[in-house]
Amino acid sequence: VRQLDTATRRLRITVEQRESRDADNVRIDAQGRVVISEQGADGEAVIAGDARQSRDMAVSRQTLSTLDGSSAAILLGSQRFVPMLSFAHRPGYRIVTVGGAWQSAGTGFQIEPRLIGDQVQLRLSPQSSQFQRDGSVSVKGIYSEVQGRLGEWLPVGESSQETGAGQRGIFSYSESRELKRYTVWVRVEAAE
DSSP states (O other): OTTTOOOOOEEEEEEEEEEEEEEEEEEEEEEEEEEEETTEEEEEEEEEEEEEEEEEEEEEEEEEEEETTOOEEEEEEEEEEEEEEEEEEETTEEEEEEEEEEEEEEEEEEEEEEEETTEEEEEEEEEEEEEOTTSOEEEEEOOEEEEEETTOOEEEEEEEEEEEEEEEOSSEEEEEEEEEEEEEEEEEEEOO
16 A cells, blocks of 8 residues: 555656847958040959848746646747638628637647656647737747656757858859757756
């Protein structure tokens, strides 16, 4: 009976979601002119260059407490109401439906921890979303199962997107590159 009657352990879970954006832009322009007249020839050349680098980083950290083997979820963000109007036509009349729906955006996760000795096994679904200027919602998310020691920061997943463009002319050159990276880390500790 003593082996069966064990207390369920309380766990504190911290999830850190990191989003970064690195951008490089290079531009080189060359301009010149030559003037030929009765006094002779004259000319000049101008070369202009510009190189810019930028880095943006956002870190979101959420912490919650749950019991060993229980599923838990947390979402921090905001909501907006999107109105909807629809029409249905029937012979002789028209049905107008007015309503709407709530859209959510923010950061959070769903998690299910399970202790195995001094190890913890996690099923984790972190998500990060933002409202866009065009009215849409941009969503990033990962599903992962990881296992590690209690108190250790565990890498859950990473996604990255790299874009680049270049243009060459006779007297000009430009190049741009952008790297976006989304990483997720988790730590589980025994709560007192």
